[in-house]
Amino acid sequence: MWDYTEKVKDHFLNPRNVGEIVNPDAVGEIGNIRCGDALRLSLKIDDNKRIVDAKFKTFGCASAIASSSALTELIKGLTLDEALKISNNDIAEYLGGLPEEKMHCSVMGQEALEKAINSYRGIKTDETEEDKQGNIVCKCFGVTDSKIKRVVMENNLKTVDEVTNYCKAGGACGSCHDEIEKIIRDVHKIKSEKDQEQEEIRQGKKKLTNIRKIQLIQETIDHAIKPALRHADGDLELVDVDGDKVYIRLKGACSSCRSAGMTLKGYIEKTLRDSVIDTLEVIQEKS
Amino acid sequence: MSVIYVDNNATTQIDPIVLEQMLPFLKDGYGNPSSMHTFGGNITSHINTARGRVAALLGVSDSSEIIFTSCGTESDNAAIYSALAAFPDKRHIITSQVEHPAVKNVFDYYEEKGYRITRISVNRKGRLNLDELKESIDDETAIVSIMYANNETGVIFPIEEIGSIVKEKGALFHTDAVQAVGKIPLNMNKSTVDMLSLSGHKLHAPKGVGALYVRKGTPFHAFMIGGHQEHGRRGGTENVASIIGLGKACEIAAQYIDDENTRVRIMRDKLEDAILSSVAHTFINGDRNERLPNTSNISFEYIEGEAILLMLDKYGICASSGSACTSGSLEPSHVMRAMGVPYTAAHGSIRFSLSRFNTDNDINFIIEKLPAIIEKLRNISLFDEKKVY
Numbered sequence: 001m002w003d004y005t006e007k008v009k010d011h012f013l014n015p016r017n018v019g020e021i022v023n024p025d026a027v028g029e030i031g032n033i034r035c036g037d038a039l040r041l042s043l044k045i046d047d048n049k050r051i052v053d054a055k056f057k058t059f060g061c062a063s064a065i066a067s068s069s070a071l072t073e074l075i076k077g078l079t080l081d082e083a084l085k086i087s088n089n090d091i092a093e094y095l096g097g098l099p100e101e102k103m104h105c106s107v108m109g110q111e112a113l114e115k116a117i118n119s120y121r122g123i124k125t126d127e128t129e130e131d132k133q134g135n136i137v138c139k140c141f142g143v144t145d146s147k148i149k150r151v152v153m154e155n156n157l158k159t160v161d162e163v164t165n166y167c168k169a170g171g172a173c174g175s176c177h178d179e180i181e182k183i184i185r186d187v188h189k190i191k192s193e194k195d196q197e198q199e200e201i202r203q204g205k206k207k208l209t210n211i212r213k214i215q216l217i218q219e220t221i222d223h224a225i226k227p228a229l230r231h232a233d234g235d236l237e238l239v240d241v242d243g244d245k246v247y248i249r250l251k252g253a254c255s256s257c258r259s260a261g262m263t264l265k266g267y268i269e270k271t272l273r274d275s276v277i278d279t280l281e282v283i284q285e286k287s
Numbered sequence: 288m289s290v291i292y293v294d295n296n297a298t299t300q301i302d303p304i305v306l307e308q309m310l311p312f313l314k315d316g317y318g319n320p321s322s323m324h325t326f327g328g329n330i331t332s333h334i335n336t337a338r339g340r341v342a343a344l345l346g347v348s349d350s351s352e353i354i355f356t357s358c359g360t361e362s363d364n365a366a367i368y369s370a371l372a373a374f375p376d377k378r379h380i381i382t383s384q385v386e387h388p389a390v391k392n393v394f395d396y397y398e399e400k401g402y403r404i405t406r407i408s409v410n411r412k413g414r415l416n417l418d419e420l421k422e423s424i425d426d427e428t429a430i431v432s433i434m435y436a437n438n439e440t441g442v443i444f445p446i447e448e449i450g451s452i453v454k455e456k457g458a459l460f461h462t463d464a465v466q467a468v469g470k471i472p473l474n475m476n477k478s479t480v481d482m483l484s485l486s487g488h489k490l491h492a493p494k495g496v497g498a499l500y501v502r503k504g505t506p507f508h509a510f511m512i513g514g515h516q517e518h519g520r521r522g523g524t525e526n527v528a529s530i531i532g533l534g535k536a537c538e539i540a541a542q543y544i545d546d547e548n549t550r551v552r553i554m555r556d557k558l559e560d561a562i563l564s565s566v567a568h569t570f571i572n573g574d575r576n577e578r579l580p581n582t583s584n585i586s587f588e589y590i591e592g593e594a595i596l597l598m599l600d601k602y603g604i605c606a607s608s609g610s611a612c613t614s615g616s617l618e619p620s621h622v623m624r625a626m627g628v629p630y631t632a633a634h635g636s637i638r639f640s641l642s643r644f645n646t647d648n649d650i651n652f653i654i655e656k657l658p659a660i661i662e663k664l665r666n667i668s669l670f671d672e673k674k675v676y
Contacts, residue, residue, distance in 0.1 A: 002593075012597065018667050033670055034630040036591060036610065036619070040669045057669035061593035061610070065667055140618075172618050 004062060005096035011066035016073055019055045028116030030108055035141055035168065037064040037105065041071070041112040045120060049080045056112075063102040070094045071109035080117050086110060087154060088166075103166045107151060137179050140172035145183055152187045159184070175227035194275075201277065208277055214241050216276040221248075225271055229263075236268070239285045246272060249285045288603045291649045295489075296438050296466055296582060296640035297607055301532070302491040308535040309493070312528035320525055321514065330527055337534025341498050344537040345483065346474030354499045354517045355530050359465040359486030360389035362499040363432075365510035365521070366461040366482040367393050370430035371402075373459070373506035377429035381405045381458075383415060383444075384625040385437055389484075390463050391621070394432075407433070412574040413442040413626050420452055428458040435467035435483075439609055439622040439638055440573030441582025443471065450479025459505065465489055465497075469540035470547050470579050481505045487529060491642070492536035496529035543643050551641050552580035554650050558639060559583050561654040566661050568672060572628055572636055581641040584609070586632035587661050589670040595637055598660040604653055609636040631670065 004012075024042035031038030037060030044053035054072040058065050070091050075083045088106040092098045098106055134144025151157060151166040160180045164171040170180050185195075200206040221238055229235055233253040240247040248268065269282040292300065318327030320334055335350070342350035356362045367390070371380075382394050384406045398404045405423040408416050415433070424431065431453045436443045446462055453460040461482040467473065469490035475483065482505065487496040501507050501520070513522020540547075563569055568588040587595060592610030599606055609620035610633070618624065619633035628636065639653070665671065 009597075012594070013601065015667060029669070033589075033634070036630075036634050038669060057667060059589065059668045059670050060591050062597045064591070065594060 002063070002099050002102065004066075004099070007094075007096040008063060008066045008098065011069040011095065012062040015065055015069040017053075017055045017069065017076075018057065020057060021053055021055050026116040026120035028112040028114070028119060030112045030115060031060075033059060036060065037108060039064070039068050039108050039112045041068070041109075041116050043075075043116050043120070045080065051075050051078055051080070051083055060105065060108075061102075063098055064105040064108065066095055067091050067098070067105040067109045068112075071113060075113060080120070083113060084117055086113060088151075089155065100162070100165045103155075104168050107166055137183070138169035138171075138176045141168040143167055143169035145179075148180060148183050149187055152184055157184065158188070173227060173230070175224070175230075178224050198275075198277075210241075213276060217241060217246055217272060217280075220272055220275045224275065225268055228267070234263075244277070244279045244281055246280055246282045247285050248282060291602070291604045291652055293639045293641055293645065293649065293653065294605045294607050295642040296441075296638065298488045298494065299491045299642055300644055301493055302536060302539055304539065305492055305532045305535045309528040309532040312531055316527075320527065321516065330525075334525060334527065334530055337530050337537075340534040340538040340541075341485075344468065344473070344541045345485075345500055346472075346476050346478075347500060348476055349503060351518070352475075352500055352503055354501060354520050355525060355533070356497045356499055356511075356521060357495055357523075357526065358497045359387075359463070359484050359489070360497075361510070362484030362486070362497045363387075363389040363461075363463050364393055365499055366484060366501075367397075367430060367432060368510045369501075369506070369508045370459040370461065370482075371397065372508035374429040377427050377458075379403045379405070379423075379425065379427040379429065381407065381420060381423055381428055381431040381433075383407045383409065383433050385409055385413065385439075385622045386432070386434055387438055387463060387465065389465075390432055390434065403427075409442075409625050411627050413437060413440045413572065413622070414574055414577070415444055415449075417445070417448065417452070420449060424452065424456045424458065426456065428456060430459045430461055432461040432463065435462045435464035435473075436471070436579050436582075437573070437622060438466045439620060439636075440584045440626075441466070441579035441640075442573040443467065443577045443579060447479055454479050466579060466582075469537070469544070470581055472544055475500060475502070487533040487536065490536050490540050491644075492533040493529050496526050496533045498533065546643055548580050551643055551645070554645060554647065555581055555583050555639075555641050558641075558650050558653060559585070562657060565654070565658045569661075570632070572623065572626065572632075583639045583641075585637050585639070586628060587635040587637065587664075588632045589668050589672075590635045590661065590664040592635050592637055594664050595635065595660060598664070599653075599656070602652070602656050604656065607638045607640075609638065610634045 021042040021044050025045040026043040029040040039058045041056050043051050046052050054076050056068040056072050058068040074086055074094055088110040091106040091109050134146035136142055137145045137148060147167055148163055148169050155166055157163050160170050160177050163169055163180050170177050201208045218238055235252040237249045237251060239249050264282055264284055272280050318330050320330040322328055338350045338353050341353050380394055380402055394404050407419045433444055433449055435446055450460050459481045460479060462480050463484045465484060465486045468485040481502045483500040485498050488494040507520055509520050511522045516522055516525055562585060570586055572584040572586055592608030596608050609623045623633040623636055
């Protein structure tokens with residue numbers, strides 16, 4: 001059972017400002033039913049750009065409902081500029097804290113608010129700036145790299161688990177964990193030992209032994225490529241490594257898939273080159 | 288506030304008669320059954336009485352086929368480990384997509400180790416697509432492990448039909464019967480099952496005790512290696528009091544199995560019918576005909592399960608949910624997803640699981656409180672039948 005504060009329980013059992021404003025001046029909607037939570041925030045804004053009323057409708061768990069309720073209480077009476085300064089942490093703090101795994105509920109509130117204000121100011125409403133610029137990292141929940149960067153920066157996150165708690169990215173199939181780790185390292189400007197090793201090899205400071213090369217190829221296949229292929233019920237097996245030639249066998253759905261050739265060159269070879277050495281060539285063994 | 292406990296597939300109340308039988312072994316009867324002295328050695332006969340009672344509930348005539356373990360999970364692990372150790376050259380495993388983590392995650396582990404795993408799918412009603420079993424089983428298959436009844440939906444699988452397919456190919460057949468034992472009659476004497484797991488705390492015995500049935504002649508390799516307890520098939524000093532409790536619980540379960548199938552079923556059906564007729568956009572998950580008598584899994588569309596549970600909790604009603612938020616993961620339960628329950632409904636699935644300790648008053652109380660809870664949450668929700676995406 002989740003350890004909710006009394007304030008979370010109160011805002012869940014007696015949510016404030018439930019409903020929809022008739023003829024709202026701004027609406028922000030975020031999330032979808034697949035993800036398990038979604039929120040629509042509607043605002044009444046006066047001539048001085050002040051939020052005079054806020055109402056919400058939320059599909060989600062207790063903390064999602066409580067976060068929405070808290071959001072509406074926090075923003076009523078604020079000017080739009082003031083409201084935009086509300087962060088997900090302000091929502092969580094207002095509630096006396098949220099369990100780590102539920103922090104994404106507060107992020108959802110903050111995003112709905114931003115979307116509503118953006119729409120009011122005539123900025124395209126169906127995507128936030130962040131989503132437009134970013135590339136999807138977590139395919140399961142549709143989370144972009146720019147959004148991950150932002151939650152990592154704003155909340156000083158250090159691990160993939162924390163990122164999942166704050167924005168769901170990486171919470172389902174797990175194939176993007178390496179990418180999320182890379183974003184965390186980029187934000188905090190930390191180099192992994194592996195990156196360091198790769199850089200030294202590229203600069204010719206260090207020799208890539210055959211044993212290490214095969215190790216790195218196997219690691220990349222196990223931790224990055226296989227999980228991604230499994231997402232489409234595919235699989236592969238490393239058959240042999242001869243110099244820079246990597247022999248693999250496609251299995252599962254991949255073995256009969258028409259776009260296997262593209263997967264092979266476009267994804268598998270590219271991933272191996274990026275994470276081992278860029279002279280690798282992937283060759284498919286027919287089963 | 289009194290507790291209305293309808294989460295019996297999670298765990299059950301210890302029957303007071305069971306507890307009474309256990310207490311002497313937590314007090315003066317603390318001897319070690321392996322001891323040479325009479326004080327300890329005498330305990331052995333009590334353990335064997337318990338073994339006989341477990342055997343009787345399962346329709347097993349030779350009680351030496353029962354091995355006591357620490358829980359259902361250990362029984363599952365032991366059965367799978369043993370089968371794979373017995374056939375080291377066979378590298379294929381068949382299971383279902385809807386197993387309990389005690390089986391599912393064990394096979395995920397063996398898959399990492401290089402085993403080929405076939406996971407049989409289920410249809411919208413939660414019934415197995417047996418053609419996939421027939422197509423995938425081959426001479427390489429070491430073990431087929433399929434649960435007797437599903438913990439989330441209560442759907443009962445056609446175990447004997449599965450067993451006859453498995454036997455044709457010479458693989459071992461294990462079933463996780465943790466949810467079935469004590470709720471429906473079983474007869475291992477006339478069964479194709481080689482190994483069967485059960486757990487004490489699902490049938491009014493304490494937590495921390497389980498059993499594994501291993502048919503005579505089935506190759507067996509001990510999972511817990513240690514002393515000679517359980518004829519060397521499970522090392523470790525016996526959890527005497529709990530084993531005695533499990534024995535008594537099985538004896539009582541055998542007496543009440545008709546009650547389970549009539550009175551409990553009637554209460555369950557009454558609860559379901561009342562909810563379906565009083566709350567719109569609601570449906571049952573799982574085949575209503577082939578189902579444990581105590582289990583009901585209901586989807587309330589457009590709202591989320593954790594929120595429903597916490598509102599029920601306010602009234603002392605204890606149930607569970609397959610929603611993402613309750614599992615700590617971000618996806619709804621693997622059982623709901625395997626059945627293809629739409630996301631609009633999977634997040635809002637609630638499981639009520641009854642026991643013989645429930646009363647008509649419990650059911651009436653739930654029927655009285657639930658509709659207002661659903662209505663309140665639907666008023667908060669931004670989804671309804673007109674708006675879903």
